[in-house]
Amino acid sequence: MQVFTEFIKDDLTEDQILPVLRQLLPVLLSILGSAESHSAPTRARTVSVFHQCVTALFMVKDQHPQATKEAVASVLPVWLEAFKVLLKVDPKQDVSNDNWDGLTTLDTIHTSFPRALTPYLQEFLTDSLVHLQALHPTFEAYYLSSSESVPRSSEDEAIELPQLICPILDFAAAATRGGKAKNWFSTENLNALIAAVISFVQMTDEDSLIDRSPAATSKAFQLAIEQVVHTSQQMREGGKKDWWKPLEATLAATGSQAEAILDCIDDEVESGREKPINVEYLLSNIVPSILTLSEQPFLQGRGFVFASQYSKLLPAELANQYLTAAVQVIEATEAGIPVKISAVKAINNFCQGGEDATLINFVPRIAKDLGPFLFATSDDTLSLVLETLSVVLEVEKDPIFLSILTDILATLAGSPTNGIYEAVVKQALPPLSSAIASSKPTESWVSGSAIELITSLVQGSPESGVGEGFFAMLAPNLFEALGETDDRDVLQNGIACLTIIVRKDCNQLLTWNDQSGRSGLDYVLNIIAKTLDSQDESGGLVIGDLIIHLLRRAGESVLPVLPQLLQAMVGRMLTAKTATFLQSLVVPFAFLINNQRDTVLTLLEGTNVNGRSGLDILIQTWCENAETFQGFWPSRISTMGLIQLFISERPSLQNLIVKGDIIVNKSNKDVIMTRSRTRTTPTEFTSIPFPVKAVKLLLHDVRSGGESATIAHGGGDTYDIDSDDGDEDWTEEEKQNQGFKEDEFAFLSDMIGPKGMAFDNDDVLDDSDDEDLKNDPISQMDMQQHLVSFFKECASRNTNNFSALVGQLSVEETLVIRQVVGA
Structure with a gap:
């Protein structure tokens, strides 16, 4: 079965899929229905193969629509009928003994053809609810109370209940969002489903029902809470040690939907x-008693968090009491870590949603209490403490304190008041430099965090530089750590630190030498070489930034090592795989070519890597990859570099x-797919001279008009394929907003930006772009006007035999050329 799964997934061509599935699926169905002949794991694997078959069908439905529809019509109903039979089996039969093989046959039904599933939705939802209700006692015994160990299958593999429960919840959520089973979600079914979800909430707090039926779902929460409070009290009085778990789970579920429930309450009251x-009632009568239950720290902590999630509903006096209790827990030496962390989370929430008048008196005390946490937290909780500290400092203070501690240090270091920067560096740099070198290999996060904090100091340094002796104190430990570490985060943090130092005070790096006389520049080049040799390409843009700023700032100091650096970068292009890493290798060449074109091209023509010239590899x-470059300045410097290459009229480039x-x-339509469509991308290309390609790339910049290409204003024919997305069940509001509610669509529009531009839109300067590149002349120029002038000049001078090159362009490109040059 595993061979079949991989075979269908990876090895079949489009033309082979349908014939193979016609022969394979009936055999699989026969195995699935032969409980007396085949074990449950074997039968379960037929479902996995079927799942991959459906995925394969979905992938080819646009190329073979009629054949796919016939296959769907003949195959899916038979399998769905089989699933109906399987799901009618009482799940308690499968967990009544120590062998849970039967559970594997009941895994989720994934399909990419919702229209075929529609007639079965209500029945499958009912079966799903029955399974959730029937399996909870077993889940409680094996996972909540941990009184019994999870049984193993006949193949000696543990079979986990979440493998079944999670897909059931996912299926219910998908059915809720799709809107095809609205009638099923009656009050009775809705209440039962909410109660079932809450009973499993320690696995997941996801609940889509609140989005579709807020009032009804909120009422269902109310009923579930009342029942759980009553049941928990009975369990406690009965001496059950796990009495608190249902109550904690209920508070967690209700708290996870606080924003939606609060909105629902406001809407209902306004109406x-x-x-x-x-x-x-919960905040006044149930939760306060929970806060004193130190013997149940998880329930106690949940009480703090729950109250903070609904702080909007708390009167000032009660909010003051909750805050006081949270601070006392943080200060109490006998309180455990779980409840302390919950108290920190509660303070975070209170400070974000509370009134400054209520919070201001707590700020000094909270800030003092959070300080010791910075030395005792792990990776998971450090960010929470830092974020909370930032939020606390924001109360009646300047908005700059919104971010985490690194930004706070950068702000303090960047204060214009005389002497503050020097004082911050004097206090912070020595211990942070020591932390870089003193951390153990198993505690690499210490080095990474210390380097990140030092980077924030450099970011806040004045225009005059980082200050005398700064780099001399930092360099030995920093270079030693970066030379020895294999930790990706430490290396990337170190490269980012070196980049900001090069930008702020490159001279300190260039003039520093260690005791043996080795220069800072030599160390930096070794770190670049180490990164280029690594197979981990995740730090692509980071190393690219370092190279760019080193070339921009180091000037002639880098010339002696430039040939070696360029050869290493060109050589790495042959094996690089990710777009960001390739960009980090190409963009520095674009910068150099724009500034020292002939020198760089001569070096590349004389460079040989595996029998190819460096120029050939680079071009x-x-x-x-030019059209995939991210960022405002990188995209522009690439354009400028291409212009320089074109006007050079160098023979090595022309040939x-x-x-x-x-x-x-030709039989395929060039279309833009809407919503969840996919398109098979051809892999064959034409072969053209570089000058023609350069013109095509530059024309792409002209045609984009300074905006990223998107569905909103892209070329080609846009149309909506009539397939199985089920849009016939959308409301009028959703049809007008591409499947979303109006407020959801507005939120996405705000995130994506004007005219549907991409998140990494390359034609808008972003606040995250560093100041050096923002102020670079390349960033300030009118690129569209420059391109128009370039093409007009080429046309008038017939640069690079321009008139002949135009004849090799597409009709659309030729029209654009004529419009640009006025021909």
């Missing part, structure tokens, strides 16, 4: 209706053949 849920890589346009099958 003149009664509140669907009485959270105030091929550049042409294949270079590169990949051209994708060769598209």
Whole structure:
């Protein structure tokens, strides 16, 4: 079965899939239905193969629509009928003994053809609810109370209940969002489903129902809470040690939906209706007694967090009492870590949603209490403490304190008041430098965090530089740590630190030498070489930034090692795989070519890597990746570099053949798929001279008009394929907003930006762009006007035999050229 799964997934071509599935699926169905002949794990694996078959069908439905529809019509109903039979089996039969093999046959039904599933939805939802209710006692015994060990299958593998429960919840959530089973979500079913979800909430707090039916779902929460409070009290009086778990789970579930429930309460009250849920009663009568239960720290901590999530409903006096209790827990030596962390989370929430008048008196005390936490937290909790400290400092203070401690240090270091920067460096730099070298290999996060904090100091340094002796104190420990570490985060933090030092005070790096006379520049080049040799390409843009700023700032100091650096970068292009890493290798060449074109091209022509010239490797890589470059300045410097290459009219470039346009099958329509469509991308390309490719890339910049290409204003024919997305069940509001509610669509529009531009839109300067590149002349120029002038000049001078090159462009590109040059 595993061979079949991998075979269908990876090895079949589009034309082979349908014939193979016609023969394979009936055999699989026969195995699935033969409980007397095949074990449960074997039968379960037929479902996995079927799942991959459905995925394969979905992938080819646009290329073979009629054949796919016939396969769906003939195959899916038979399998769905089989699933109906399987799901009718009482799940308690499968957990009544110590062998849970039967559970594996009941895994989720994944399908990419929702229309075929529609007739079965209500029945499958009912079965799903039955399974959730029936399996909870077993879940409680094996996972909540941990009174019994999880049984193993006949193949001696542990079979976990979450493997079944999570897909059931996912299926219910998907059905809720799709809107095709609205009638099923009656009050009775809704209440039962909410209660079931809450009973499993220690696995997941996801609940989509609140989005579709807020008032009804909130009422269901109210009923579930009342029942759980009553049941928990009975369990406690009965001496059950796990009495607190259902109550903690209920508070967790209700708290996870605080924002939606609060919005629902406001909407109902504004409409003149009664509140669907009485959270105030819980805050006043249930939660306060929980806060004193030190013998149950997880329930106690949940009480703090729950109260803070609904702090909007607390009167000032009660909010003051909760804050006092949270601070006392943090200060109490006998309190355990779980409840202390919960108290910190509660303070975070209170400070974000509370009134400054209530919080201001607590600020000094909280800030003092949080300080010791910085030395006792792990990776998981350090960010929470830092974020809470930042939020606390924001109360009636300047908004700069919104960010975490690194930004706070940068702000303090950047204070314009005389002497503050020096004082901050004097206090912070020595211990942070020592922390870089003193941390153990198993505690690499210490080095990484120390380097990150030092980076924040450099960011806040004045324009005059980081100050005398700064780099001399830092360099030995920093270079030693970066030379020895294999930790990706430490290395990336170190490279980012060196980059900001090069930007702020490059001279300190260039003039520093260790005791043996080795220079700071030599160390930096070794770190670059180490990163280039690594197979981990996740730090691509980080190393690219370091190289760029080193070239910009070091000037002639880098010239003696430039050939070695360029050869290493060109050599790495042959094996680089990720777009960001390739960008980090190409963009520095674009910068150099724009400033020292002939020198760099001569070096590249004389460079040989595996029998290829460095120029050939660079140009091929550049042409294949130019349109994927991210960032405002990198995209522009690439454009400027291409212009310099074109106008050089260098013979070695004129004779270079590169990949051209994708060769598209004439029978395929060039369309932009909407929503969840996929398209098979051809892999064949034309071969064209580099000058022609350069013109095509530059024309792409002209046609984009300074904006990223998106569905909103892209080329090609946009249409909506009539398939199985189920949009016929959308409301009018959703049809008008591409499947979303109006407020959801507005939120996405705000995130994506004007005109549908991408998140990494390369034609808008972003606050995250460093100041050096923001102020670079390349960033300030009118790129569109520059490109228009370039093409007009090429046309008038016939640069690089421009008139002949135009004849090799597409019709659309030729029209653009004529419009630009006025021909």
